Amino acid sequence: MPDRLNDSYYRATADAWETQCSLGSALDCDVVVIGGGFTGLSAALACAEKGLSVVLLEAQTIGFGASGRNGGQLIPGLRWSMQEIDAEFGREQAQAIFDLAWSAGARVHDRIEKHNINCDLKSGHLEAAFKPAHFDDMKREAEFLSREFGWESIKVVAPEDMGDHINGGGYHGGVYDPKGGHFHPLNYALGLAKAALQAGVRIYENTAARAPTDKGSHVEITAGAGLVSAKHVVIAADNWTGDIAPELESYAVPIMNYNIATASLPHADQLLPSDAAIADSRFVLNYFRLSADKRLIFGGGEKYVQQPPSDIAAFVRKHMVQVFPSLAQTPIDFAWGGAVGVTMNRLPHIGRKGNIFYAHGFSGHGALVTTLTGELMAEAVVGTMSRFDVFANLPHSRFPGGKWLARPLATLGLLYYAMRDRL
Ligand SMILES: Cc1cc2nc3c(=O)[nH]c(=O)nc-3n(C[C@H](O)[C@H](O)[C@H](O)COP(=O)(O)OP(=O)(O)OC[C@H]3O[C@@H](n4cnc5c(N)ncnc54)[C@H](O)[C@@H]3O)c2cc1C
Structure with missing residues (x-):
């Protein structure tokens, strides 16, 4: 991404943060988290609070992705209205989705208060x-x-x-x-990162992770100049998810x-x-x-x-x-x-494949629900699946067109809706 895309008000007014070193050795841990945005930081912090040993790998710097440069708008719920959710999934599932998605704001407020995060x-x-x-x-x-x-x-x-x-x-x-x-998103991300460090998470910046290799009893990830062996992997790399797990690439553009x-x-x-x-x-x-x-x-x-x-x-x-x-x-x-x-239907794509958990495609509605999602991933890592599954069960389809055509076809669809605004 060109640097001028990151010349933000948030960077200019960011709280002090001690840059974490890049990984240069081999490490063992319970959970390796890939991505230092809201989702990954929240997952790492929640896993550490559960007593797990956690390593977080960030390819650039904390908050480099959407989490450090968004509009800072805290919008309750998801991209779908509750009427749409109720009509599509029925009352029982709709109630479960509501209980989670509409409580996401309270989780962000709790984090801000608990860790004394100064984020306006x-x-x-x-x-x-x-x-x-x-x-x-x-x-x-x-x-x-x-x-x-x-x-x-x-x-x-x-x-x-x-x-x-x-x-x-x-x-x-x-x-x-x-x-x-609303809030200052980068300072919220940095506040979560400081809380994660305090909880014992080892954070490595400027450390790009490669695709995990399943070794049966554990998973190995080459990252930067090092190697991480972990029992569980959390992929929280949003727009870069496909670089780490190519089978997920066509679920979001x-x-x-x-x-x-x-x-x-x-x-x-x-x-x-x-x-x-x-x-x-x-x-x-x-x-x-x-x-x-x-x-x-x-x-x-x-x-x-x-x-x-x-x-x-x-x-x-x-x-x-x-x-x-x-x-x-x-x-x-x-x-x-x-x-x-x-994503194709504007609901986040969240799921699990063996010991690998992923969440991406929050479709412009991620400032609140990502913190909760990270916490649900931590619950799932320790084997409590019920709340995680409410989100993991949301239906999803791939953008048509495979690796090369998915983006242009999605673009055509989006242009159509944008044009309807003008009518
Ligand atoms: C311009 C803009 C405005 C927005 N405005 C709003 C808004 O007002 N309200 C709202 O609710 N949502 C908004 N959003 C959406 C919201 O910001 C995102 O949904 C949310 O921040 C996603 O968080 P995340 O942690 O999942 O991903 P990200 O914050 O993108 O974090 C992913 C991280 O993974 C890292 N990474 C990638 N590949 C690797 C790798 N191989 N190894 C290690 N690390 C890797 C990246 O460097 C990045 O830091 C906006 C988004 C944008 C871009």
């Missing part, structure tokens, strides 16, 4: 309706969540009350949930997404009076929020080719100005991007 956590998430029909859908879902699943924090915001949260965008109403919110951070805004509170994180209901959504130092952090537009736009700031600015025309001349201090791992 703020309460409040608003989904803003781009079309009147989207507002009707949101009202139905809020009512369903509250009536059928007791999720009562979610509140409908009438079009005339949207000014309590946002001045701009011309949205047709929305739903506000104080159990959602990377979609490039870009963010900017403006200069600090003197009138920030007028733009977003409730300081909520906001995401709109377009297929290719705009999402934005204020940082602790009152910059607007704005994500918008997707690219279905890996090559970033020549001017990322200009590419995102045009989306920002559609929502907030008054920011047309505002300086943009940071512009960056990353790949969102997207």
Whole structure:
């Protein structure tokens, strides 16, 4: 990934972190975790808390992937509405999915509190309706969540009350949930990493793992200039999962997404009076929020080719100005991007093959549910499968087209939905 994709506001304001050395020797452990994002860090920490010896391998630096460069939006639930989940899976399975996915926010809050992680956590998430029909859908879902699943924090915001949260965008109403919110994602990742070190996890940065070799009684992984022997493997490498387990590659495709951070805004509170994180209901959504130092952090537009736009700031600015025309001349201090791992049905792909556990493809909804997923993987490693299986049983199919055509075909499908937004 080109370096300019990582020139983020988060890197510039990251907490102090002592870089961990790369692996240069042979090690034994109970669990080797591949990937130092939210999923891997959470899994490593939870395994160490269960008394297991853990090694975490990160090819670059902690938070290098999506976890260190996302929009920081904490959105309760999954990409599917509870109505869709209920209709597809029936009430019993839907209840089990709800109990897990909608409790993911509480797990993140617990981690932040327990480990005293300084990550600018703020309460409040608003989904803003781009079309009147989207507002009707949101009202139905809020009512369903509250009536059928007791999720009562979610509140409908009438079009005339949207000014309590946002001045701009011309949205047709929305739903506000104080159990959602926003945070500084890289500092959350670094906080998890520090907690993991304290719990005894051995972290190696700049150490790329290769595909595991099953030796019967254990698994061996060549990594960096070393070798790790482990009883269990956790693959938490999201968009790079296919490099380690090629059979998983066609279950998710990377979609490039870009963010900017403006200069600090003197009138920030007028733009977003409730300081909520906001995401709109377009297929290719705009999402934005204020940082602790009152910059607007704005994500918008997707690219279905890996090559970033020549001017990322200009590419995102045009989306920002559609929502907030008054920011047309505002300086943009940071512009960056990353790949969102997207599955065919937008539900995360989580599972197990023998002693190898994997989770990837959170489809733009990973900031909360990854922490929980890591903990479920740790439960599964020690043999408690029931909660892990709720996610592992979600159905999945491969993108058609095999290794070479899967990405272009997925792109065509996504372009179709993006075009429908404009109609
Ligand atoms: C621009 C952008 C904006 C987003 N905004 C939001 C948002 O606002 N809200 C939300 O809920 N979600 C958002 N997401 C999605 C969310 O960030 C991800 O779902 C989540 O961070 C995935 O975490 P992860 O730990 O599974 O993967 P990652 O954070 O990608 O971590 C995987 C790690 O594995 C490492 N790795 C890869 N290969 C190897 C190897 N061979 N050996 C060792 N290590 C390896 C990588 O270097 C990387 O650090 C966004 C994503 C992007 C890209």
